[in-house]
Amino acid sequence: MERDQILEKIKIIVVSVLEHDDFDMKDELVATDVSGWDSLTHMIIITSIENEFKIKFRLKELNKLKNMGTLIELVQSKL
Amino acid sequence: MSYTLRIATLSDINFIAKVIIEAEKSGSDKIGIATVFNLTESELQNYLVEILDEEIDGCEFSFSSFVIAEFNGQPVAAFGGWIENENENNQPSAILKSNLIGFVFPKEKLLALKKNQEIIKDILIDREPHTHQLEYAYVDEEHRGHGLTNRIINQLLEIAKKKNPNLKKSQVQVYANNSSAIKVYERAGYYEIDRKESNHSLILDYLPWNVKLVLEKKL
Numbered sequence: 001m002e003r004d005q006i007l008e009k010i011k012i013i014v015v016s017v018l019e020h021d022d023f024d025m026k027d028e029l030v031a032t033d034v035s036g037w038d039s040l041t042h043m044i045i046i047t048s049i050e051n052e053f054k055i056k057f058r059l060k061e062l063n064k065l066k067n068m069g070t071l072i073e074l075v076q077s078k079l
Numbered sequence: 080m081s082y083t084l085r086i087a088t089l090s091d092i093n094f095i096a097k098v099i100i101e102a103e104k105s106g107s108d109k110i111g112i113a114t115v116f117n118l119t120e121s122e123l124q125n126y127l128v129e130i131l132d133e134e135i136d137g138c139e140f141s142f143s144s145f146v147i148a149e150f151n152g153q154p155v156a157a158f159g160g161w162i163e164n165e166n167e168n169n170q171p172s173a174i175l176k177s178n179l180i181g182f183v184f185p186k187e188k189l190l191a192l193k194k195n196q197e198i199i200k201d202i203l204i205d206r207e208p209h210t211h212q213l214e215y216a217y218v219d220e221e222h223r224g225h226g227l228t229n230r231i232i233n234q235l236l237e238i239a240k241k242k243n244p245n246l247k248k249s250q251v252q253v254y255a256n257n258s259s260a261i262k263v264y265e266r267a268g269y270y271e272i273d274r275k276e277s278n279h280s281l282i283l284d285y286l287p288w289n290v291k292l293v294l295e296k297k298l
Binding site: 031032038039040041042043044046047051057059062063064066 | 133135167168170171173174175176177178179180181182186189192193196199200203205
């Protein structure tokens with residue numbers, strides 16, 4: 001799957017969980033920049049991404065994520 | 080009575096799981112993590128042991144965060160402390176905790192969170208990066224009144240200052256109705272700097288109280 005397609009699917013998930021699109025979907029995006037992306041919504045977003053792409057993250061992979069760019073790359077590496 | 084303080088090890092994870100559950104109750108019968116994820120107390124105990132066994136440092140679900148007080152070789156009290164964002168991957172503790180829960184809890188339990196997060200979200204308080212954070216204090220009933228919490232706090236602060244000599248603040252979040260814990264923290268030099276309140280009609284079905292305070296001590 002192309003990187004742009006992954007990005008678009010993740011964006012749909014984030015917008016659906018947070019119920020707003022008031023963020024710039026760039027590689028440098030971090031959770032603390034996005035209103036409503038807290039410990040609870042983080043869990044829902046990650047689980048929804050696993051369901052959408054039918055993948056399973058390892059704990060160490062999740063803990064190493066720095067920003068949206070690294071999340072997209074991690075998803076891509078599992079497809 | 081003579082108590083020994085020591086840093087927790089992997090062999091303490093059953094006791095720490097109990098500490099987390101008792102501290103979550105905060106004197107009530109509501110265990111926040113259990114109600115939000117629709118878990119029984121024994122299911123939560125088992126999942127917490129699995130979470131602690133992952134050995135992730137830097138949050139309230141890290142056994143390495145805890146200092147244990149022992150009496151006659153048995154753990155009788157514990158309290159956790161860590162420096163926010165100062166871990167292997169510089170992650171906020173909230174993200175580490177979320178990743179651990181998301182990794183260990185079954186998917187169907189995470190679905191319960193989707194429904195319940197609206198109820199509790201107003202009372203979540205972000206932790207300040209590069210501050211010392213305390214979480215999950217518990218003392219067995221028969222060992223209360225001996226200043227154990229205060230002794231453990233002092234030890235946690237000593238450990239934290241060794242890790243980061245520039246540490247300026249220590250903070251603890253506590254439900255506003257937990258007056259006995261607040262008194263202990265105030266005696267240890269903590270004072271209120273912030274509070275959050277939820278007016279959601281169901282909040283008291285899920286959490287011990289609807290007002291949470293942040294207390295701080297300058298180091």
